[in-house]
Amino acid sequence: MVTMNNRNFPSWMLLLSIVATLGVPSANAQSKTLTAREVVARVQAHVGIPWMAETVDTFKAGNPDTEVKGIALTMMATLDVLQRAAAAGQNLIITHEPTFYSHQDKPVELEQKENDPVLAAKRAFIAEHGLVIWRFHDHQHRMKADQIETGTAHALGWEKFQDSGNQYVFAIPETNLEQLVSDLKSRLKIHVMRVVGDPKLTVRKVALVPGASGFAKETRALEISDLQVLITGEPREWETVEYVADAVTEGKPKALIILSHIPSEQSGMEECTRWLKTFVSEVPVEFVPARDPFWPSKE
Numbered sequence: 001m002v003t004m005n006n007r008n009f010p011s012w013m014l015l016l017s018i019v020a021t022l023g024v025p026s027a028n029a030q031s032k033t034l035t036a037r038e039v040v041a042r043v044q045a046h047v048g049i050p051w052m053a054e055t056v057d058t059f060k061a062g063n064p065d066t067e068v069k070g071i072a073l074t075m076m077a078t079l080d081v082l083q084r085a086a087a088a089g090q091n092l093i094i095t096h097e098p099t100f101y102s103h104q105d106k107p108v109e110l111e112q113k114e115n116d117p118v119l120a121a122k123r124a125f126i127a128e129h130g131l132v133i134w135r136f137h138d139h140q141h142r143m144k145a146d147q148i149e150t151g152t153a154h155a156l157g158w159e160k161f162q163d164s165g166n167q168y169v170f171a172i173p174e175t176n177l178e179q180l181v182s183d184l185k186s187r188l189k190i191h192v193m194r195v196v197g198d199p200k201l202t203v204r205k206v207a208l209v210p211g212a213s214g215f216a217k218e219t220r221a222l223e224i225s226d227l228q229v230l231i232t233g234e235p236r237e238w239e240t241v242e243y244v245a246d247a248v249t250e251g252k253p254k255a256l257i258i259l260s261h262i263p264s265e266q267s268g269m270e271e272c273t274r275w276l277k278t279f280v281s282e283v284p285v286e287f288v289p290a291r292d293p294f295w296p297s298k299e
Contacts, residue, residue: 008064014215034148034282037064038091039071042279047139055138061123062103068283073273074289075266077133079122085288086129091291092274093133096140096148096269097261102264105135129132140272150270152210156187168221170206175202177229177255184231192294195242196256198292203228210264222247222254231257233264262290 034124036059048299060077070089070090074081078096086092100119101107110116112283114123126133140147149167153159163169175183178199205228207221222230234260235241244256266289273287 017198032282033067034280035065036062036068036120036134038279039068039092040064040134043136043276046275046279048144048246049139049142052138056104057140059218060095060133060135061097062130065128065136066091066132068132070284070286071267071280072288073276074288074290075262075269078290079125080127081129081131081288081290082122086125086131088286088288090284090286090288091129091131093131094136094272095133095266096135096137096272098135098271099133102191111213133189138270140268147271147275148210148265148268151268152188154271155267156166156208157186157206168209169224169227170208171177171204172206175203177203177257180206180229181257184257184259188263188267190259190261191206192296194258196241197248197256198228199242201228201253201255202257204233205229209233210259210268211261215243222256227255229255229257231259231264233259234261260292262292262295266290 018023018094040059059241068091070085070088071073071092071094072081072085072088072090073094074085075095077093077099081095082093091184096106100122102109107113107116109120114120125131135143146166152231153162158172159171161170161172163171172180176199177195180203181193181195205224207224207227207230209217209221209230209232211232212231215236218232218235219261221227222240222244230240230244232240235256241258244254248256268287270287273285277285285293
């Protein structure tokens with residue numbers, strides 16, 4: 001205990017004496033490091049579903065035990081995204097889609113494999129800047145409410161139109177296909193969109209299925225009798241596109257809107273950023289949008 005006559009003792013000297021006696025933890029002692037592996041463990045604890053043994057949701061590059069300085073969440077870890085994240089001091093990148101050009105992040109179809117010059121340059125940048133990349137895809141789509149779907153619906157302001165029994169179906173205020181396309185383009189900030197169907201088609205119910213969900217899921221949505229439009233990210237042209245084109249030729253009130261993959265799921269990673277911030281507070285957590293690579297040609 002510190003005891004002394006304070007009357008003639010300067011207050012600043014008194015403070016120094018107390019500090020010397022009791023001790024004050026340093027800034028380094030107060031801060032606790034957080035590793036990339038620990039961030040992922042928190043995600044696993046908060047995702048709300050059992051973690052699958054077989055999944056693409058794994059580390060893709062870097063050392064999982066690296067101390068995290070900042071977290072960047074993105075729809076796709078393009079080199080442009082990695083450059084912006086590194087410049088901002090973000091060394092853990094959480095991406096929804098692959099980083100190395102295949103679903104499993106194993107570029108076996110590249111003729112030169114790991115010696116491919118584009119791949120090699122990307123890996124070199126990751127290593128040079130000490131980046132750690134982890135993918136969050138399978139579990140994100142399987143959450144009680146598909147987080148990508150939730151984010152996209154939020155960006156469109158469609159939450160109140162969502163079907164309570166099918167989160168991918170929306171009964172929207174009556175419009176036509178042309179106006180719907182214009183609204184989507186504006187709200188999602190899309191440069192290029194492709195559409196199959198009559199521009200004047202009356203639209204009351206749509207299916208919003210972001211990403212590349214596949215022919216079976218896409219046609220299952222289109223077969224809903226009172227549903228007019230499927231909005232998706234990246235369908236195969238010889239499957240879903242041809243199917244809708246034939247339906248239109250047959251006179252069926254159906255249409256297809258192709259957003260392209262990045263814009264269709266981008267808002268979902270923005271939603272993920274808001275969610276992650278609720279249980280990771282030690283380091284900055286930021287959304288880094290992947291740029292839409294397409295641009296409209298001049299007529």
